[in-house]
Amino acid sequence: MKRRIVLTLLAAIVIAGGLLTMGLPRAQAERSVEFPAGLAWFNVNRPLTLADLRGRAVLLDFFTPGCINCIHMLPAERQLEHHFGTRLVVVGIDSPKFTASTTRAGLEAFIQRYSLGHPIVLDPTMDLWNAYGVQAWPTLVLLGPNGDVLRTFIGEQSYAQLAAPVEAALKDAPPASKLPRLPLQPIVFQAHALATPGGIAVSPTLVAIADASHNRVILAGHGGALRAVIGNGCAGDADGSYTGARFNRPHGLTFHAGALYVADTGNQLLRRIDLATHTVTTIAGDGQRGFDTRGRFPARAATLNSPWDVAWHTGQLYVSMAGDHQIWRYDPASQSIGAWAGTGAEGLVDGSRGEAEFAQPSGLTTHGNTLYDVDPESSSVRAIALPEGKVRTLAGSGLFDFGLRDGAAGHALLQHAEGIAWNDGSLYVADTFNNALRKLDPATHQVSTVAALLDRPLAIAPLAADVLLVAEGNGNRIDAVHLPDGKVSPWPIAGLHAPTASACRR
Incomplete structure (x- = not known):
């Protein structure tokens, strides 16, 4: 109930270029923040750490299931993954607006609905959201290979808007052959006669x-x-x-x-x-x-x-x-x-x-x-x-x-x-x-x-x-x-x- 009251009191809604904002502008992080222990992870066989991501460009996608502007980002992220291969990691961070989206089952259903294969973590109390100073869905935070926060993108972005900054972030990064394998393990869902x-x-x-x-x-x-x-x-x-x-x-x-x-x-x-x-x-x-x-x-x-x-x-x-x-x-x-x-x-x-x-x-x-x-x-x-x-x-x-x-x-x-x-x-x-x-x-x-x-x-x-x-x-x-x-x-x-x-x- 406390979280609900806070959301209601802080909600200041603005739509510009495809985003939903909550709260007033605030300072954004300059360095990457370690993923808190105990969070639920999906599409990996163990929780990721910042050490796992070193040497790669990382795109943190702060979303909430059901948000149409967040859904619009998924095709662009797939294009980025295809173009940059293992040198880029997209990490979805579900910082949910709705109480129904704070559960493992709710997030897993979203993953199945949109056939998502990249690592996703559930941020039910919005700790990561707050640590990075996020205030809108969707927000994408680009981390460099050394963990610096290079760019923050607020609202819907196209593949073209994201590809050049990712390319620049990887200028001096190691080649894919020098990077360790990530513990990726996409969820395998049972086939049904109907799907969503x-x-x-x-x-x-x-x-x-x-x-x-x-x-x-x-x-x-x-x-x-x-x-x-x-x-x-x-x-x-x-x-x-x-x-x-x-x-x-x-x-x-x-x-x-x-x-x-x-x-x-x-x-x-x-x-x-x-x-x-x-x-x-x-x-x-x-x-x-x-x-x-x-x-x-x-x-x-x-x-x-x-x-x-x-x-x-x-x-x-x-x-x-x-x-x-x-x-x-x-x-x-x-x-x-x-x-x-x-x-x-x-x-x-x-x-x-x-x-x-x-x-x-x-x-x-x-x-x-x-x-x-x-x-x-x-x-x-x-x-x-x-x-x-x-x-x-x-x-x-x-x-x-x-x-x-x-x-x-x-x-x-x-x-x-x-x-x-x-x-x-x-x-x-x-x-x-x-x-x-x-x-x-x-x-x-x-x-x-x-x-x-x-x-x-x-x-x-x-x-x-x-x-x-x-x-x-x-x-x-x-x-x-x-x-x-x-x-x-x-x-x-x-x-x-x-x-x-x-x-x-x-």
Whole structure:
């Protein structure tokens, strides 16, 4: 509780170039700091020490699981590791914002979700964070081969921004052949038919599942019989047939007019799957990621920023653009797309769509003339009136206000909720970091817990008035939650198997 109070009192939130800050500026360390004893380490067979790292450039990545800006750093770090080989070590330091991220299980799930192989240490009481004077997620600290702090990078950085400083740091460093081997031992996870299912949608005849970590989309019947696998399991952006198309960590899904629309998050694209011709087409995005928070663009030339979910309403496709902290809108008639609601600043501000602020908007759902959204970084539920776009908050009160508390919506607490669905007069929320399914009754303004002990629920969709399907990200499965009692039962997909990893290495 003490840590929670401190976070709340110190929180001063600024977004500039992709970062979340906490607290006031403070002095940064000039020399490397020894890793405290007793911390939990991952992807190594013993805790690392500074002595292990001597002679190498070291990039300390201070992150918190679930932070979209932190997630954006992972591809750049992989590029750096590939380019510099063993002369560079990336060490992830989980200095968590959310209480759910202070556990070994929570961090291990993040490692599995994003296939991380570099050393990672859990800093639950933020000792390393404080020792290095860090105040924002993400922050990267570059250590030289002798242990000096050479540079501190605050906020999202590109490969190009990081490569030159790393190159300079290694100018007089020993060659790779002279360096001792590090005790690396990446975690080996069990293969599952689904891997981090991140999205789910239901039509009158089909259930669609975004099999995010397998880079594919699954179609099943309402009874769980496999109908189709779309994508070959290899990351990529190819259009074409069900077997030839490729995705990269797809998340949100929605059915509309004979097609399935996909937020292809890792590719920074929106895709359309024609259910009659069995073909995949890209409808928006140029495949690059950037911050274009103003204006409208030809859809295929637009630069997207982690599109997370999609929802149709009166001929327009609404997109939660998590990286821009905005809601975007795609117009199929003009084939254009652009920011529709939100200033681009991360926050919890209601009002007109031009002045509202969101915090990593994720799950979307519609009912009547309202678009509903969940913002994980403010643990909130938002309602957006259509078509004018006035935004109001139904639950949640701030970027550092989170927990598990039922009751009046204005008093209730969620923790990094990522999914939402309308069903039979109520909103149901995948309360991700609380491992719970919550219900928000718009008539009574009450929040209640429907089911607990889930395994990182990421998305939900009604299969029937009394059955909700829940995509459990850490559990790598779909469960059915029966209403009103909240009984949970497995919802397996008969005949589904994990893709063959070797096919992607050819």
